[in-house]
Amino acid sequence: MGVFSRMSDIINSNINAMLDRAEEPEKVVRLIIQEMEDTLVEVRSAAARAIADRKELERRMDHAQREADEWQRRAELAITKGRDDLAKAALTEKKHTEVEQALLKGQHSNAEQGLAKLNDDIIALQAKLADAKQRQKAFEARHNTAANRLKARSRTHDxxxxxxxxxxxxxxxxxxxxxxxxxxxxxxxxxxxxxxxxxxxxxxxxxxxxxxxxxxxxxxxxxxx
The missing domain is CATH 1.20.5 (Single alpha-helices involved in coiled-coils or other helix-helix interfaces)
Known part of the structure; x- marks a missing residue:
């Protein structure tokens, strides 16, 4: 199971329903917490890689923009020198650079959307994790109380x-x-x-x-x- 499909299952899971079907609620809660924590680490790692990719796209976009500006400058220079052939060649290169720049902008936009979704998923997963940990504390308290009562009852009937x-x-x-x-x-x-x-x-x-x-x-x- 991939990190994103597993993360989606966890975020969309109904913890109450899982506990209702479980024979050992405490064990289920521990497993849920472990799975959430592992998934959260993987999602944050994926987000870190996505941020690095976005920065790389931004650097390439800046470089493409500088190249387009440079070809524009050369085309203007060629015209002033009466070299229309060089001006056309420079404008052709500028066009290629602008096409590359458009592609990079599209990739950058997709990266931004992906990061936004990752951020939403992390927030939702953290909320689920906090809820599971709270339930774990409640189960531990109930278990301790029940264990103490059982011990007292067993002593009473000893x-x-x-x-x-x-x-x-x-x-x-x-x-x-x-x-x-x-x-x-x-x-x-x-x-x-x-x-x-x-x-x-x-x-x-x-x-x-x-x-x-x-x-x-x-x-x-x-x-x-």
Missing amino acids: ERINNALGRFEHYERKLEHMEGKVEAYDLGKQRDLDREFADLETNDYVEAELATLKERMGAGKSTGE
């Missing part, structure tokens, strides 16, 4: 971690059981303390009832006597 967490829960349950035993002892002490206070209250009640009963019975005996 059986070793699950086993460790299971053991942790087992020890946690054992600790809770131990703490329950401690609380059970405290609850027992609390019940004993409540019973002691209840006994005290009961004793007070019994003593009061006993005193009341004795007092009532004592009063009954006094009345019976």
Whole structure:
């Protein structure tokens, strides 16, 4: 594939469509960038050669113009000397030079148009290249994020971690059981303390009832006597 046909394919390519069809978008973007960079180097080299050719045409045009002016001067000189034969010969040479000059001007015009097209193609290719590089950065960022998320997810679902967490829960349950035993002892002490206070209250009640009963019975005996 020639540089110009390849360049045209790249400039006219739809990068989004290429990525939609690709199984590995990152690889496709890298290949596109590499192809664009290589093509850009070749196009710039071609432009440099075209500029050199244009300058060469300009030098030849200047030389032809000087030759035409020189033959014009000789024709005029020959006329002043009465040498019409030499004047005709000089004018004939001038005509040949003017024909060559016209051809050179046509070539120069074509060279100018070619350079203008090359310049447009370079601008378009640079825009495509910048877009591809931007997409490459976006893909790299997304890839890194996805890789980190995948690593985190794999760690989360790692059986070793699950086993460790299971053991942790087992020890946690054992600790809770131990703490329950401690609380059970405290609850027992609390019940004993409540019973002691209840006994005290009961004793007070019994003593009061006993005193009341004795007092009532004592009063009954006094009345019976």
